Amino acid sequence: xxHRPLVGALGWLALLALLAGLGMAFGYAPREAVQGNVQRIxxxxxxxxxxxxxxxxxxxxxxxxxxxxxxxxxDRLAAAAAELGVLFTGITIASGSIWGKPTWGTWWTxxxxxxxxxxxxxxxxxxxLLRAMVEEPERRGRFAAVVGIVGAANIPIVHFSxxxxxxxxxxxxxxxxxxxxxxxxxxxxxxxxxxxxxxxFGYFLTRRVEIARLEDAALQGAVRAR
Amino acid sequence: MxxxxxxxxxxxxxxxxxxxxxxxSLNALLFFGLLLLFLFQFSLGPDRAQVESVLPGLLWLGFxxxxxxxxxxxxxxxxxxxxxxxLLLTPGDKSAIYLGKLAANLCVMGAVELVILAxxxxxxxxxxxxxxxxxxxxxxxGTLGLATVGTLFAAVTAQVRARELxxxxxxxxxxxxxxxxxxxxxxxxxxxxxxxxARAWLQLLAAADLVYLVIGLLTFEFVLEA
Numbered sequence: 001x002x003h004r005p006l007v008g009a010l011g012w013l014a015l016l017a018l019l020a021g022l023g024m025a026f027g028y029a030p031r032e033a034v035q036g037n038v039q040r041i042x043x044x045x046x047x048x049x050x051x052x053x054x055x056x057x058x059x060x061x062x063x064x065x066x067x068x069x070x071x072x073x074x075d076r077l078a079a080a081a082a083e084l085g086v087l088f089t090g091i092t093i094a095s096g097s098i099w100g101k102p103t104w105g106t107w108w109t110x111x112x113x114x115x116x117x118x119x120x121x122x123x124x125x126x127x128x129l130l131r132a133m134v135e136e137p138e139r140r141g142r143f144a145a146v147v148g149i150v151g152a153a154n155i156p157i158v159h160f161s162x163x164x165x166x167x168x169x170x171x172x173x174x175x176x177x178x179x180x181x182x183x184x185x186x187x188x189x190x191x192x193x194x195x196x197x198x199x200x201f202g203y204f205l206t207r208r209v210e211i212a213r214l215e216d217a218a219l220q221g222a223v224r225a226r
Numbered sequence: 227m228x229x230x231x232x233x234x235x236x237x238x239x240x241x242x243x244x245x246x247x248x249x250x251s252l253n254a255l256l257f258f259g260l261l262l263l264f265l266f267q268f269s270l271g272p273d274r275a276q277v278e279s280v281l282p283g284l285l286w287l288g289f290x291x292x293x294x295x296x297x298x299x300x301x302x303x304x305x306x307x308x309x310x311x312x313l314l315l316t317p318g319d320k321s322a323i324y325l326g327k328l329a330a331n332l333c334v335m336g337a338v339e340l341v342i343l344a345x346x347x348x349x350x351x352x353x354x355x356x357x358x359x360x361x362x363x364x365x366x367x368g369t370l371g372l373a374t375v376g377t378l379f380a381a382v383t384a385q386v387r388a389r390e391l392x393x394x395x396x397x398x399x400x401x402x403x404x405x406x407x408x409x410x411x412x413x414x415x416x417x418x419x420x421x422x423x424a425r426a427w428l429q430l431l432a433a434a435d436l437v438y439l440v441i442g443l444l445t446f447e448f449v450l451e452a
Contacts, residue, residue, distance in 0.1 A: 067448050122399035129395055133387045143382045146445045147396060150375060153441055154400050157434045161403035164426060165410070 007210075011203045017196035021047075021189070029189035041099040043189055047197035048091040049117065054201065055085030056124065056152060063148035066141050072216060073209075075141035078148055080208035082127050084201060089121045112166040116158050123151040137216060230322050237326025242333060244303060251299060251334055255292050259342035262288045263349050281350060282412035286405055288342050289335075290372065290398075296334055297376030298393045300327055301384035310385075313450060320447035324377065328442070331373045339365060352416065360415025364424075367431045368408035374438035375400050381449045407431040 025043035032039035062078025065071070096114065097107045108114065127147050134140035245251055266284045270277050277284075304310050313323055343361070347354040354361070376397055383393045408431065411424040421428070 067445065119399050119402050126392075126396045126399060130382070130386065130392060133392055139385075142448045142451075143386070146378065146382055146449055149445060150378070150400060150438070150441055153437050154403070154434075157403045157430065157437065161406045161430055164430070165406045 014199035021193035021196040024189035045095040047194040052088035060152035063145035076212040233322035241330035300380035321443040324446035356418040364411040371404035
């Protein structure tokens with residue numbers, strides 16, 4: 001690994017930031033007046049979704065990079081980012097669902113944001129399935145890159161279509177407007193958690209890319225030995 | 227006629243000729259569409275009011291399901307007959323092959339959709355005459371959205387394990403915006419309202435078609451070089 005101490009430091013930093021975020025979410029940030037303690041899920045929910053968007057952005061970057069240069073590094077970046085994006089989208093949906101049950105009285109509602117997040121999840125699960133079905137690395141990279149580009153370009157289209165779909169059918173009845181302006185301590189706790197999630201994502205990403213690189217190297221070595 | 231347009235025309239002509247001689251896709255798809263209409267009716271029960279509200283959705287579900295079967299076969303002839311190299315050896319820009327395949331798919335899909343639409347009007351007792359001007363706009367736009375991504379993903383999955391499974395898993399989530407837009411616009415058309423009521427949806431659909439088409443043209447050569 002090129003910068004092993006650096007990656008290790010990133011991991012410890014992420015852990016510290018997560019602990020700090022946890023402390024702020026439960027200790028520092030005040031109890032929300034209307035929703036009570038349930039609101040504290042937001043400190044996981046919002047950073048997770050922001051991290052997921054970062055991940056899917058990186059899938060697009062890696063996909064274009066791979067098609068343009070045919071260097072496996074780009075493909076490994078896209079693959080690692082896609083896995084993490086699906087993971088963090090899953091956390092987003094699960095935490096949102098847990099929050100929704102006591103707040104809205106239902107695990108799931110076809111609200112615009114829920115729906116577009118769910119579609120995003122499905123698109124990238126499909127991306128990962130495709131990757132699992134193709135063995136040859138070079139071909140897998142090209143196929144996945146094409147799907148990754150279509151998926152990313154589709155995000156804004158999904159966003160608008162789902163928004164209008166809800167707006168045209170019926171106005172959102174259960175979903176109240178966001179609690180804005182957000183109180184300063186809440187915003188600060190959110191910020192710390194966001195930074196922590198981003199650090200964690202960076203750590204996971206570098207480790208995952210490294211594992212993929214070692215896998216590829218081992219595979220090539222095995223082929224050569226034969 | 228430029229060489230590019232000629233190559234598009236050759237692929238289109240080749241595919242249509244194969245289809246005319248084998249009638250594989252068309253016959254099976256028409257029968258499949260008819261079956262779908264029956265299944266929809268059986269699963270919804272005889273209550274007319276219940277059926278009425280979901281008619282646009284049923285129509286497009288029929289198109290999408292028929293499209294999944296039809297589009298998924300786009301490159302099977304080349305794969306099964308070892309003609310993939312033939313496509314690869316085609317001189318010039320490979321996107322011409324994509325355009326030719328897309329055009330052939332549009333012809334087959336268009337024919338299937340027109341027949342399904344007629345059967346739909348017949349079996350569900352819908353007066354289509356009022357809706358026809360609107361449908362004449364919605365149908366081509368929706369079909370284009372379905373076929374642009376469908377043709378590209380068909381090429382991706384043609385050489386992949388578990389192709390039959392992977393193709394819908396990749397295509398369907400991406401097609402959610404197209405489905406939402408076409409169903410909403412079809413609802414307007416079937417209700418006999420002026421199509422201007424669905425202008426936002428049609429604009430979204432046209433924008434999506436354009437995005438998909440450009441991505442297909444740009445990325446197809448990477449899919450083809452197997």
